[in-house]
Amino acid sequence: MSLLIDMRDKGWMSDVDLKKLVSVNLSEKNIVCGPPAASMPDVQMVVVASFFNDDVLSYLPNLRLIQKVGAGVDPMLADTNLPESIRIARMGSLAQAQEMAEYCLTEVLAYQRNIRNYQTNQSQKIWKPSPPLKTQGTTIGVLGLGHIGKEIAKELSAFGFHVLGWSRSSKKIEGITSYTGLDGLFSMLSLSDYVIGILPSTKKTDKLINSRVLNHFKKGSVLINIGRGALVVEEDLIEAINSGHLKGATLDVVSKEPMPIAHPFWEHPNIFITPHVSGWNVDDAISDIAFNYNQLINNKPLLHEIERGRGY
Ligand code: NDP
Numbered sequence: 001m002s003l004l005i006d007m008r009d010k011g012w013m014s015d016v017d018l019k020k021l022v023s024v025n026l027s028e029k030n031i032v033c034g035p036p037a038a039s040m041p042d043v044q045m046v047v048v049a050s051f052f053n054d055d056v057l058s059y060l061p062n063l064r065l066i067q068k069v070g071a072g073v074d075p076m077l078a079d080t081n082l083p084e085s086i087r088i089a090r091m092g093s094l095a096q097a098q099e100m101a102e103y104c105l106t107e108v109l110a111y112q113r114n115i116r117n118y119q120t121n122q123s124q125k126i127w128k129p130s131p132p133l134k135t136q137g138t139t140i141g142v143l144g145l146g147h148i149g150k151e152i153a154k155e156l157s158a159f160g161f162h163v164l165g166w167s168r169s170s171k172k173i174e175g176i177t178s179y180t181g182l183d184g185l186f187s188m189l190s191l192s193d194y195v196i197g198i199l200p201s202t203k204k205t206d207k208l209i210n211s212r213v214l215n216h217f218k219k220g221s222v223l224i225n226i227g228r229g230a231l232v233v234e235e236d237l238i239e240a241i242n243s244g245h246l247k248g249a250t251l252d253v254v255s256k257e258p259m260p261i262a263h264p265f266w267e268h269p270n271i272f273i274t275p276h277v278s279g280w281n282v283d284d285a286i287s288d289i290a291f292n293y294n295q296l297i298n299n300k301p302l303l304h305e306i307e308r309g310r311g312y
Pocket of ligand 1: 070071072073143144145146147148149150166167168169170198199200201202204205226227228252253276277278279280312
């Protein structure tokens with residue numbers, strides 16, 4: 001059985017460099033780099049990044065497992081031609097989850113300490129002190145308490161914020177109040193000064209943050225979305241900010257990436273954009289690839305396998 005690495009990702013690491021790292025734990029195995037140019041019947045597992053389309057499938061007649069580098073598997077699940085028999089697994093990087101918690105803390109503190117206002121004031125040579133907001137009096141609601149959301153909630157709580165979390169199933173995480181269901185969502189939003197989105201893109205979460213849901217946000221709150229752009233109806237978000245109901249938004253993910261030049265987010269004074277960089281390093285989880293290769297050949301349970309029916 002061969003393993004194909006076909007990431008087509010210029011930003012993070014080349015296929016050849018990843019092969020070197022994976023080979024440490026799979027030294028005897030045949031690992032090949034993509035993209036495939038002819039049928040590869042020996043390949044039963046392929047490692048991909050965000051790229052995925054039917055091209056790959058047509059060359060891999062005996063494919064059994066798609067291993068995602070990272071966490072989001074929406075591009076694979078969106079492919080209606082992907083046979084049900086092909087399993088999908090994601091990585092479980094603690095380093096990436098901690099990096100995303102750092103990103104959220106950075107953003108929350110930038111608002112708490114009025115940093116963006118001071119940047120604007122400096123460009124206009126305005127000296128205007130204003131009081132910082134207090135950590136202890138601030139509530140943060142985290143949408144999604146999975147691998148990454150749980151880490152974000154724990155780190156923000158340890159920093160001293162009051163943290164609430166919303167997920168499909170109820171959670172017991174020390175110091176975090178758990179909410180579920182639509183009523184739970186509305187309750188949590190009404191209490192949160194910051195709402196952090198770290199949900200996967202699924203049929204149930206896409207467009208979840210629309211005008212109706214935005215009406216339940218606390219007045220003057222801030223949305224920080226780092227999961228997937230599909231969560232937010234972007235026109236509705238702009239409307240909620242322009243009306244003064246929301247203070248602003250920080251978005252690491254948007255509906256179309258790279259964001260088109262004409263997109264109104266680029267020039268909005270209360271929307272801060274980063275180019276899908278909140279979670280970058282997954283080095284600590286590269287060993288998941290070799291682990292899952294061995295589990296697959298031995299017909300044992302995979303690490304971080306996606307439940308295709310629920311979409312994450
Ligand atoms: P997990 O699959 O571990 O967790 C998903 C969480 O969302 C779970 O708590 C789950 O609830 C909850 N959830 C899913 N659907 C619903 C729903 N309909 N209603 C309420 N809660 C729901 O994912 P991760 O935490 O690892 O990652 C989340 C997403 O973040 C990824 O799917 C990816 O798209 C994105 N991401 C973005 C990155 C970036 O750089 N911007 C980097 C890495 C990931 P339950 O626990 O009950 O199942």
